[in-house]
Amino acid sequence: MKVVYNGEKDRAFKDVLGATIPRLAQEDKDVVYLDADLMNCIGTAKWAKENPDRAINCGIAEANMVGIAAGMSAVGFKPIVHTFGPFASRRCYDQVFLSGAYAGNSVTIIGTDPGVCAAFNGGTHMPFEDMALYRAIPGAYVFDITDAAMLESVLEQCKDIEGVKYIRVGRKNNKKMYEDGSKFEIGKGIVVKEDGADAVVIACGIMVAKAMEAAELLAKEGVKITVIDMFTVKPLDEELVLKYAKSTGAVVTAENHNKIGGLYSAVAEVLSRRQPVPVEYVAIEDEFGEVGPQDYLEDRFKLTAEHIAQKVKAAIARK
Amino acid sequence: MLDNQLEKELRRFALEIRIGAVEEFKARGFGHVGGSLSIADAVAVLYGTVMKYDPKNPRMEDRDKLICSKGHAGPAIYAALGLKGFFPYEDIKTLNQPGTNFPSHCDRRKTPGIDMTTGSLGQGTSLAVGMALGDKLKGRDSRTFLIVGDGEINEGQVWEAAMFTAAKKVTNLVWLIDNNKKQLDGYTKDILNSGDLREKFAAFGFDAVRIDGNDIPQLYEALTKKAEDKPIAIILDTVKGKGVKEVEETMANHSMTMTGEVYDKWLAGLKEELKAFA
Numbered sequence: 001m002k003v004v005y006n007g008e009k010d011r012a013f014k015d016v017l018g019a020t021i022p023r024l025a026q027e028d029k030d031v032v033y034l035d036a037d038l039m040n041c042i043g044t045a046k047w048a049k050e051n052p053d054r055a056i057n058c059g060i061a062e063a064n065m066v067g068i069a070a071g072m073s074a075v076g077f078k079p080i081v082h083t084f085g086p087f088a089s090r091r092c093y094d095q096v097f098l099s100g101a102y103a104g105n106s107v108t109i110i111g112t113d114p115g116v117c118a119a120f121n122g123g124t125h126m127p128f129e130d131m132a133l134y135r136a137i138p139g140a141y142v143f144d145i146t147d148a149a150m151l152e153s154v155l156e157q158c159k160d161i162e163g164v165k166y167i168r169v170g171r172k173n174n175k176k177m178y179e180d181g182s183k184f185e186i187g188k189g190i191v192v193k194e195d196g197a198d199a200v201v202i203a204c205g206i207m208v209a210k211a212m213e214a215a216e217l218l219a220k221e222g223v224k225i226t227v228i229d230m231f232t233v234k235p236l237d238e239e240l241v242l243k244y245a246k247s248t249g250a251v252v253t254a255e256n257h258n259k260i261g262g263l264y265s266a267v268a269e270v271l272s273r274r275q276p277v278p279v280e281y282v283a284i285e286d287e288f289g290e291v292g293p294q295d296y297l298e299d300r301f302k303l304t305a306e307h308i309a310q311k312v313k314a315a316i317a318r319k
Numbered sequence: 320m321l322d323n324q325l326e327k328e329l330r331r332f333a334l335e336i337r338i339g340a341v342e343e344f345k346a347r348g349f350g351h352v353g354g355s356l357s358i359a360d361a362v363a364v365l366y367g368t369v370m371k372y373d374p375k376n377p378r379m380e381d382r383d384k385l386i387c388s389k390g391h392a393g394p395a396i397y398a399a400l401g402l403k404g405f406f407p408y409e410d411i412k413t414l415n416q417p418g419t420n421f422p423s424h425c426d427r428r429k430t431p432g433i434d435m436t437t438g439s440l441g442q443g444t445s446l447a448v449g450m451a452l453g454d455k456l457k458g459r460d461s462r463t464f465l466i467v468g469d470g471e472i473n474e475g476q477v478w479e480a481a482m483f484t485a486a487k488k489v490t491n492l493v494w495l496i497d498n499n500k501k502q503l504d505g506y507t508k509d510i511l512n513s514g515d516l517r518e519k520f521a522a523f524g525f526d527a528v529r530i531d532g533n534d535i536p537q538l539y540e541a542l543t544k545k546a547e548d549k550p551i552a553i554i555l556d557t558v559k560g561k562g563v564k565e566v567e568e569t570m571a572n573h574s575m576t577m578t579g580e581v582y583d584k585w586l587a588g589l590k591e592e593l594k595a596f597a
Contacts, residue, residue, distance in 0.1 A: 032456070053456050056487075064445045064479035071449020074427070074435065076380070076457065094439055095476075099446050103436035104428045 001182035003192050005212055010176035011148040013169050017110070018043025020155050021080060025054045030076060031159055034069050036062045036083040041171060042112065044082075062087045066095040070105035078106065078159045085111035085118070085168055089130035101137045101164045108158040114144065114168035114205065115256035116297035118289065126289025127168075132261020134166040135234045141186070142234040144205035144255065144263070145169035149178040150231060157186055168205065172294075175209035177229070189230045189237040191244075196224020199250035199312045202241065204230050204263050206303075207254035207282065213305035218312055225312060236266045238274075245275045250315035252280045254308050259283035278318035280311040321539040325368060329535045331596035332402070333363035337562045338589045339398025343414040343421070344575070345582035350414065351391040351423065353559040353572035357499040357532070358387075358466055359395050361555055364538040365464055366399045374404040377431045381459040384434040384450055388443025388477075389468035389497060390424035391574075397421050397430065405432035441474030443467070448480050451492035463492045464542075470502025473511050478523075481552075485524030490546040494525065497532065499559035503573045516554045525552035532557035562589065 021044055025031040033055045039045035048055030058065035062083050069079035081088070088111030089096075100107050111130055113119075118126040134142045140163065145151045151169055158165040177192065184190070192208065193215050203211040211227045218225055226244055230237065245251050251271065255263040264281035271279055284301050298304055321329075336359045344350035362385075366372075370383040387396055394414060401408040406420075413419040420429040424438030435450065437443035444467060451463035467477060484492055496516055504510055513519070520527035526546065530537040532555025541553045559573075560566030563585045566575070 032453075056452075058483065059486075061479040061483070063476045064448070064483055067442055067445020067476065067480070068449035068452065068483070071435070071446040071451075072453040073449075074446070075450050075453035075459075077453050095442060095445070098436070098439045099442045103426075103446070 001184060001190070002179040003177060004179045005175065005177050005192065005209065008176050009173045012171065012173045013145070013148065013151055014042050014171040016148045016151050020152050022047040024080070024155065024159055025051070028078065028159065030078045032056065032072055032077045032079050034058055034065050034079055034081045036060055036065050036087065038083055042082060062092040063095045066092040066107065067099045069107045070099040070103060073105040073107055080108045080110065080159065082110040082112065084125055085114045085127035085130050086125055089127055089133045093133055096164055097137055101140060106162045108165045108167065110167045110169065112169060112171050114170065115284070116289070116294055116301060116303060117170040117172065117206065117256070119294045119297065120291060122291030123289040128258040128284045128289060129261065130166070130168055131233055131257050131263070132265070135261060135266065137164055139163050140234060141165040141232065143167045143231055144233055146205060146208045146229055146231055147174050147177040149180050149182040150184050153182060153184045154186065170206065174206055177208060184231065187232045187235050187237060189228045189240040191226060192229050193227040195219060195226065197248045198223050198225055199252060199316050200226045200228060200244040200248045201252045201254055201308060201312065202228045202230050202263065202267055203254035204233055205256050207256055210303070210305045211254050211308055214308035214312065217305055217309045223312065223316070230263060233263050233266055236270060238270045241267055241270055242275050245271055245277045249277050249319050250312070251277055252282065252308060252311045252315050254282040256303055257283055258286055260286060278315045280315040282308050282311055321536050326535055327596060329363050329367045329539070331593065332367045333360045333535065334589055334593050334596070335402055336363055336395055336398045338586060338593070339401060339411055340394040341563070341582055341585050341589065343394045343397065343411050345579060345586070346412040347415045349574065349576035350394055351573065352566055352575045353501065354389060354468060354497070354499065355392045355395040356561050356563060356566060357557040357559045358392050358497050359562060360533045360535060361466065361495055361538055362395050362399045364535060364542055366403055368539070369542045370464070371461065374432065377405055381461045383461050384463040385466070386435040386437065386443045386447040386450065386463065387425050387466045388437050388447065389440065389466060389471050390437030390443065392466070393423065393425040396425060396433065400430070400432040440468070440471040441476035444477050444480035447492055448483055448489055451489050452487070455489065455491050461491065464495060465492060466495045466497060469496055469498045469500065469507050469513065469516065470510070472496065472513055481520065481523045484550050488548070488550065490550045492550055493542070494520070494550070494552040496552065496554045497557055498554050499557045501559045501573070520552035520554070525550055527552040527554065529554040529556060533561050
């Protein structure tokens with residue numbers, strides 16, 4: 001795995017999903033794909049129509065879809081489920097919790113358009129709480145995807161991991177971070193930039209590239225930081241968090257999610273107990289989403305490189 | 320056609336299931352009595368003759384499956400599984416004791432032979448659809464039987480699953496609606512009237528029939544019928560608490576707490592009936 005970040009856009013996640021899900025189904029006869037009338041949104045519809053035994057359109061019924069997926073797991077399948085993030089979390093939470101996790105069934109759930117990525121679908125479609133919900137399910141895995149190479153690698157691995165796996169990922173293109181074909185170790189954070197030990201920014205999803213930009217902004221002012229991509233939000237790479245909390249003494253988290261229950265919570269939970277240092281966050285201030293272009297929303301909800309840089313300085317000032 | 324010998328065996332098995340369930344409640348002092356007793360006859364026909372399974376290999380791939388979506392009727396299933404040798408019969412008497420493998424609601428991770436975890440009402444329906452559909456796609460010769468409560472059908476998920484079953488022709492899944500007319504707070508007609516259940520399921524695209532769900536020959540006929548183009552839904556006209564007169568006559572018989580003496584009286588009555596099959 002190699003970091004190749006230069007600020008350029010990556011392949012669209014939609015295209016990656018549209019190619020990877022059919023490929024996994026072709027490679028593994030136990031993989032089955034279920035969707036709730038959003039196949040056209042991730043480019044799987046044509047393949048699904050040609051492969052009705054491997055792709056099931058459940059209609060607009062997410063709770064039923066998750067239950068069916070869990071049932072198929074119990075008879076030997078490896079289901080991959082997709083719908084938009086709010087419907088993949090809030091809408092079917094009890095089904096994921098009980099029919100999935102509690103009952104010992106294994107389901108990979110893809111929730112697209114996390115947080116402000118929902119843009120023009122607006123507040124009703126804008127999950128700022130999906131990671132919090134999934135983190136509270138015992139044994140569940142939670143991923144916030146950074147780029148196309150990571151999405152491919154995580155999907156490939158998830159199908160064979162037991163339990164509930166939640167993948168939140170956009171449909172458009174993030175900035176490219178990793179070389180194509182990179183492999184990612186689940187549960188291990190990635191140090192994507194190590195300029196210095198003034199502070200560490202622990203980011204996930206769309207915020208990783210913004211943390212890279214923030215590092216550049218800060219470097220101009222002589223502040224040298226480290227950036228970690230914590231794409232596996234659960235189980236958290238506690239040892240990596242502790243290592244850099246100790247070496248920098250100032251931690252900032254950055255996530256496209258409510259400050260309650262997501263990456264900030266996960267990091268603060270481990271640091272408060274094992275390595276108390278100043279921790280600041282860039283996250284949604286316990287608000288609902290709203291409609292608009294993504295760049296407007298990033299500004300509106302303070303999810304920008306500038307805000308990360310401000311919080312880094314605030315954390316350093318508290319050392 | 321059900322012959323006399325098999326009918327006798329199944330009636331005896333249904334009685335034994337009722338005795339087993341009451342013994343479980345007696346050991347703990349309380350439990351979901353009414354809804355366990357109402358399905359005892361259907362469970363007897365299923366595990367007594369209709370279903371294909373191996374008690375020594377509870378997860379046999381091409382077995383028939385039973386999902387009791389009204390998970391609180393677990394005690395009736397536990398009794399049937401214990402009697403069929405999935406585990407030592409005496410184990411069922413640990414119902415709801417600390418550390419037990421026999422919880423109030425069915426749990427596939429704890430009890431050998433329990434095919435699916437249920438309890439949050441409605442969820443067993445979609446799970447059953449998934450299991451049946453999975454078996455069908457794998458080309459297995461197996462059927463899945465789904466028991467749903469008539470109170471449980473208040474849950475919207477039930478109708479999502481019903482719509483899917485019919486629309487996708489999941490014909491290896493058989494729906495059984497335990498129409499015992501009561502739910503926790505009273506009569507279903509008063510809480511949320513579901514109207515004519517047979518008509519509803521027929522309108523959803525099922526081959527829907529209504530039978531006396533406490534009548535062994537009618538159950539046998541309905542459960543041995545193989546689906547053709549449409550999936551089968553069987554509305555079981557049952558009595559909540561069936562088989563123990565005192566329970567049948569108690570209005571609030573969903574969950575009951577009784578003294579050992581009362582349970583002994585119920586058991587004595589059931590065991591007296593059993594003598595006819597000696």
